[in-house]
Amino acid sequence: GESVGLHLPTLSVQEGDNSIINCAYSNSASDYFIWYKQESGKGPQFIIDIRSNMDKRQGQRVTVLLNKTVKHLSLQIAATQPGDSAVYFCAENNNAGNMLTFGGGTRLMVKP
Amino acid sequence: KAGVTQTPRYLIKTRGQQVTLSCSPISGHRSVSWYQQTPGQGLQFLFEYFSETQRNKGNFPGRFSGRQFSNSRSEMNVSTLELGDSALYLCASSETAGPERQYFGPGTRLTVT
Numbered sequence: 001g002e003s004v005g006l007h008l009p010t011l012s013v014q015e016g017d018n019s020i021i022n023c024a025y026s027n028s029a030s031d032y033f034i035w036y037k038q039e040s041g042k043g044p045q046f047i048i049d050i051r052s053n054m055d056k057r058q059g060q061r062v063t064v065l066l067n068k069t070v071k072h073l074s075l076q077i078a079a080t081q082p083g084d085s086a087v088y089f090c091a092e093n094n095n096a097g098n099m100l101t102f103g104g105g106t107r108l109m110v111k112p
Numbered sequence: 113k114a115g116v117t118q119t120p121r122y123l124i125k126t127r128g129q130q131v132t133l134s135c136s137p138i139s140g141h142r143s144v145s146w147y148q149q150t151p152g153q154g155l156q157f158l159f160e161y162f163s164e165t166q167r168n169k170g171n172f173p174g175r176f177s178g179r180q181f182s183n184s185r186s187e188m189n190v191s192t193l194e195l196g197d198s199a200l201y202l203c204a205s206s207e208t209a210g211p212e213r214q215y216f217g218p219g220t221r222l223t224v225t
Contacts, residue, residue, distance in 0.1 A: 043216035098210035
């Protein structure tokens with residue numbers, strides 16, 4: 001099913017290049033952040049998370065950077081592959097249980 | 113472990129009807145959250161349940177309600193359906209009361225005609 005709006009920002013990268021997806025969050029009180037990947041017809045898939053007491057966290061081929069000063073979050077994907085093509089969402093939690101506030105999403109297109 | 117399952121996957125209803133959607137969390141997960149996803153509004157939080165208690169509720173009208181059972185399974189209900197309720201309804205589960213990573217199901221695609 002459709003998962004994205006008609007006018008999502010799009011990032012187009014060449015296969016093998018690194019990708020950087022940016023996200024500005026709204027609440028300075030947010031203390032937990034998470035990135036999801038959503039492919040067409042599927043639910044969001046967890047990629048990586050980070051708490052506000054950290055600036056950086058690395059996973060397999062992915063790195064999340066958190067800049068609390070400017071309320072900015074980024075997701076770096078190394079050696080981007082065609083299978084990485086999807087919509088990526090950042091989300092924040094301001095210590096309200098498991099309630100997440102999602103960003104609008106960025107579409108990543110990987111050119112072979 | 114099996115992932116989050118949602119039933120039904122697709123549903124077509126008429127304005128004014130009501131609908132019930134079901135979510136089974138990952139085994140051992142006690143927190144279930146519901147989200148609505150539309151092209152215009154994106155992903156919006158509906159409500160969250162933990163140990164059968166609603167802990168948070170999003171900014172949706174009272175026509176949207178939910179509950180959680182003792183086995184952590186959850187249902188959400190929408191009464192007096194409107195065309196604008198057409199959306200992908202997503203359920204997510206996590207082990208604790210949060211905040212922590214949540215795992216999403218495939219969603220239920222609701223179309224209101």
